[in-house]
Amino acid sequence: MAWTKIKDALAASPGTECTIKGWVRTRRDSKAAGGLSFIAVHDGTCHDAIQVVAKGELDNYESEVVKLTTACAVEVDGVLAESKGQGQSVEVQASAIRVIGWVEDPDTYPVPQKRHTMEYLREQAHLRVRTNTFGAVARVRHALAAGVHRFFDERDYYYVHTPIITGSDCEGAGEMFRVSTLDMLNVPTAEGGVDYDQDFFGKEANLTVSGQLNVETYCSALSRVYTFGPTFRAENSNTSRHLAEFWMIEPEIAFADLSDNWALAEEMLKYLLDDVLTRRADDMAFFDLRIEKGLIDRLKHVIETPFRVLPYTEAIDILSKANKRFEYPVEWGLDMQSEHERYLTEEHFKQPVVVINYPKQIKAFYMRMNDAGTDGAPGDTVAAMDILVPGIGEIVGGSQREERLGALDARLDEMNLPKEDYWWYRDLRRYGTVPHAGFGLGFERLIQFCTGMQNIRDVIPFPRAPRQCEF
RNA sequence: UCCCCUGUAGCUCAAUCGGUAGAGCGAGCGGCUGUUAACCGCUAGGUUGCUGGUUCGAGUCCAGCCGGGGGAGCCA
Numbered sequence A: 001m002a003w004t005k006i007k008d009a010l011a012a013s014p015g016t017e018c019t020i021k022g023w024v025r026t027r028r029d030s031k032a033a034g035g036l037s038f039i040a041v042h043d044g045t046c047h048d049a050i051q052v053v054a055k056g057e058l059d060n061y062e063s064e065v066v067k068l069t070t071a072c073a074v075e076v077d078g079v080l081a082e083s084k085g086q087g088q089s090v091e092v093q094a095s096a097i098r099v100i101g102w103v104e105d106p107d108t109y110p111v112p113q114k115r116h117t118m119e120y121l122r123e124q125a126h127l128r129v130r131t132n133t134f135g136a137v138a139r140v141r142h143a144l145a146a147g148v149h150r151f152f153d154e155r156d157y158y159y160v161h162t163p164i165i166t167g168s169d170c171e172g173a174g175e176m177f178r179v180s181t182l183d184m185l186n187v188p189t190a191e192g193g194v195d196y197d198q199d200f201f202g203k204e205a206n207l208t209v210s211g212q213l214n215v216e217t218y219c220s221a222l223s224r225v226y227t228f229g230p231t232f233r234a235e236n237s238n239t240s241r242h243l244a245e246f247w248m249i250e251p252e253i254a255f256a257d258l259s260d261n262w263a264l265a266e267e268m269l270k271y272l273l274d275d276v277l278t279r280r281a282d283d284m285a286f287f288d289l290r291i292e293k294g295l296i297d298r299l300k301h302v303i304e305t306p307f308r309v310l311p312y313t314e315a316i317d318i319l320s321k322a323n324k325r326f327e328y329p330v331e332w333g334l335d336m337q338s339e340h341e342r343y344l345t346e347e348h349f350k351q352p353v354v355v356i357n358y359p360k361q362i363k364a365f366y367m368r369m370n371d372a373g374t375d376g377a378p379g380d381t382v383a384a385m386d387i388l389v390p391g392i393g394e395i396v397g398g399s400q401r402e403e404r405l406g407a408l409d410a411r412l413d414e415m416n417l418p419k420e421d422y423w424w425y426r427d428l429r430r431y432g433t434v435p436h437a438g439f440g441l442g443f444e445r446l447i448q449f450c451t452g453m454q455n456i457r458d459v460i461p462f463p464r465a466p467r468q469c470e471f
Numbered sequence B: 001u002c003c004c005c006u007g008u009a010g011c012u013c014a015a016u017c018g019g020u021a022g023a024g025c026g027a028g029c030g031g032c033u034g035u036u037a038a039c040c041g042c043u044a045g046g047u048u049g050c051u052g053g054u055u056c057g058a059g060u061c062c063a064g065c066c067g068g069g070g071g072a073g074c075c076a
Helices: A006-011 A118-122 A132-154 A212-222 A258-279 A281-291 A295-304 A312-321 A338-348 A405-414 A419-430 A443-451
Strands: A017-030 A036-042 A050-055 A073-082 A090-101 A224-232 A245-254 A308-311 A353-359 A381-389 A393-400 A436-442
Touching (some): A006 A090, A017 A050, A050 A073, A132 A258, A132 A281, A132 A443, A212 A224, A212 A245, A212 A419, A212 A436, A245 A258, A245 A443, A258 A381, A258 A393, A258 A436, A258 A443, A281 A443, A308 A312, A312 A338, A338 A381, A338 A393, A436 A443
Parallel strands (some): A050 A090, A308 A353
Antiparallel strands (some): A017 A036, A017 A073, A036 A050, A073 A090, A224 A245, A393 A436
């Protein structure tokens, strides 16, 4: 039962006896000295495969070893030795090779050892993790997720499991997926509409688009909390930066204002970048070499540079004076478009930028109203922030929340939102309300930022997007 | 949802003005070599996304449908 992980075998001393288990990447044969084969075997425990050296004297050399192809599963007994060849320090001199699982038809194996396009591999999502690139993405994704929990745990933030199914339709962050057990061919009606009273929950239910409103309730008792789970948006967006199902990290801090908020976001991003560069140095070196040249330097630059904090009003000023023709208009009160955000973070500042204090009309009802005249703005602003990073654009969106019941109600009225739908959210402002703030970080966009992967569908194991729900 | 590009061997792509379907990689077999993006030779592999139309003749032109990609919007 006991065997050695390839990660450990590669770090062990020559002379060590071991058994490894894994899958064949490549096999190269030599006729020298009665037969000699070099088999690269990987088991996913690290980026590299280990080289197994199989000699012709093995019992099953002619019958099995020389017939091994990419993806065959094998178990190898042997002793570690300093490699006589270039390219690796140690290798396994095999004393026995047992084939655990053959590839039934190597000619039609969908992921042979050759170059593939990302688009093709996306159609082979169940097999693509066997490639260098997707194995590295999977390990980096894990490292980032583990880093998120460690970061928060070290700072006394509690992980709160907010619900996936939500009965409130007031999250207001986009189109939702309906959850229902009603017979679609025979929908019960009442008063001209669907009678949701007969549905599973006795009311309309949807998949969550954000855990924020729920996590605020726990923030109002535990002080520092976060959620980290899947969220769902039924938007018909077809881009390399959007998914219908994606994971989001949403901390919420009590007794905090907007500056505490971006400080936490900046600290977390830098912590995670440093963490992944250290813990997954092998995979990050691969991304730097094969996916995006200069990736590691770019990330180190982000770690070392303080984020630039920029009021929205000032950002509009910079954009309107920029010597650049934009497709969309730049005007105070309009939301910034991708091209504007990209200009600020990629061309003007060339570093992550925290844009704060947006006009209230382009932001959500729960964001805290700023005092009139903040930043010299010509209109009302709210304590919102977006963090923009080169290459991705918006990676974090957050705000200080409106903790004053009167101001919150005024915003609900302004936006024609029925107060009764928000009864439990309003209760938080009635019973021991405190200033608090939080943000959402798109986990897949963070992985894109860390790996240089161009398409968000390639940093999640099984992407869900419009007309894409295979596997 | 909008704009643009695209669909040919397992994969990546050629195929001139509409005139008999090609290569590389991968795979199989053989050769060579402590090999490592190995190398050399041979072999197999095709309803050109689907349906219809124009034509003596369609991978190529036209229409519809389906799939894939890039950009935009929406956002994280």
